[in-house]
Amino acid sequence: MPELPEVETTRQGIAPFILGKTVSRVTIRQPSLRWPVPSELPERLPRHKLKTLKRRGKYLLLGFRHGTLIMHLGMSGSLRVLPANTPPEKHDHFDLVFGRQCLRLRDPRRFGAVLWTTDPVEQHPLIASLGPEPLSESFTGRHLFNRSRNRKVTVKQFIMDGKTVVGVGNIYANEALYQAGILPTRPCGGISAARYERLAQAVKEILARAIKSGGTTLQDFTQADGKPGYFAQELQVYGRQGEACPGCGAAIRHIVIGQRSSYYCRHCQR
DNA sequence: ACAGTAACCTGTTTGC
DNA sequence: TGCAAACAGGTTACTG
Numbered sequence A: 001m002p003e004l005p006e007v008e009t010t011r012q013g014i015a016p017f018i019l020g021k022t023v024s025r026v027t028i029r030q031p032s033l034r035w036p037v038p039s040e041l042p043e044r045l046p047r048h049k050l051k052t053l054k055r056r057g058k059y060l061l062l063g064f065r066h067g068t069l070i071m072h073l074g075m076s077g078s079l080r081v082l083p084a085n086t087p088p089e090k091h092d093h094f095d096l097v098f099g100r101q102c103l104r105l106r107d108p109r110r111f112g113a114v115l116w117t118t119d120p121v122e123q124h125p126l127i128a129s130l131g132p133e134p135l136s137e138s139f140t141g142r143h144l145f146n147r148s149r150n151r152k153v154t155v156k157q158f159i160m161d162g163k164t165v166v167g168v169g170n171i172y173a174n175e176a177l178y179q180a181g182i183l184p185t186r187p188c189g190g191i192s193a194a195r196y197e198r199l200a201q202a203v204k205e206i207l208a209r210a211i212k213s214g215g216t217t218l219q220d221f222t223q224a225d226g227k228p229g230y231f232a233q234e235l236q237v238y239g240r241q242g243e244a245c246p247g248c249g250a251a252i253r254h255i256v257i258g259q260r261s262s263y264y265c266r267h268c269q270r
Numbered sequence B: 001a002c003a004g005t006a007a008c009c010t011g012t013t014t015g016c
Numbered sequence C: 001t002g003c004a005a006a007c008a009g010g011t012t013a014c015t016g
Helices: A002-020 A141-148 A157-158 A170-181 A195-212
Strands: A025-028 A052-056 A059-064 A067-072 A080-084 A092-098 A101-106 A113-117 A253-257 A258-264
Touching: A002 A059, A002 A080, A002 A092, A002 A195, A059 A258, A067 A080, A080 A113, A101 A195, A141 A157, A141 A195, A157 A170, A157 A195, A157 A258
Parallel strands: none
Antiparallel strands: A025 A092, A052 A059, A059 A067, A067 A113, A080 A101, A092 A101, A253 A258
8 A cells, every 4th residue: 555655644644643742552453464563562662752753765663762663554554643542443453552642553464564673773674775765865867777787677676676766666666657758667777877867856756746645545545634645636557557648648558567567658658 | 686476464356 | 146366555585
């Protein structure tokens, strides 16, 4: 479900309710997520104040004086702030309670994660090898060009790899390649620096616009207040197999690349 | 180091 | 209508 815009939307939505607040209780209902939820959290977190709430790629980082809680929403996760006495529903696996309010993780497919580290979080194995933030200055066309030389994977797989750049999932990879006019199947090692410049620009624009729209709701993504995101209406190619390309009117095509659905226009992308 | 595939899990949609 | 297969926004782990 959530790509970078959805995670950022979530971060912004929950921050005002939990930043600076003190944890009163932790409830683990389902410890079996992507990795086991650390069983010591209910002893370790209460009485500690949440000092920072950051995002790195699609990871949310909840900073405490004595460590960092790392959360990931996987394919189907969502976080909401609710009154602490709200009865949990079927897939509500984890609660971080702050007095009368509670941060609740719901994740039907359980590909999400809740982890704890006392080391500097940037050294955590899941975080340390990540590429640059797409909305930062260190993410450039030159970076894409340099990293892709002598590689053969398709450009779509290349930009979806978190070691290349973080936060570009399947939806926005399709959209960025369309906007940049690049065929998703093209081997990444043969694309020119000028075209990578266009692609980096497209990634930045699309992610920034999606964040402003509150993310993309396809089936069940909700912002922290329970409202859907509105970027789905602005998707040019994703999920539009057979529809007319907004640029030239040709039918949008659908293929599978690396087991992920891919959509493109054969005329506007080359 | 790279490329390709399977794996984790549940819910919904599609096809016979 | 019923049932099974296919598919879904992510990422790691394993194989060659």
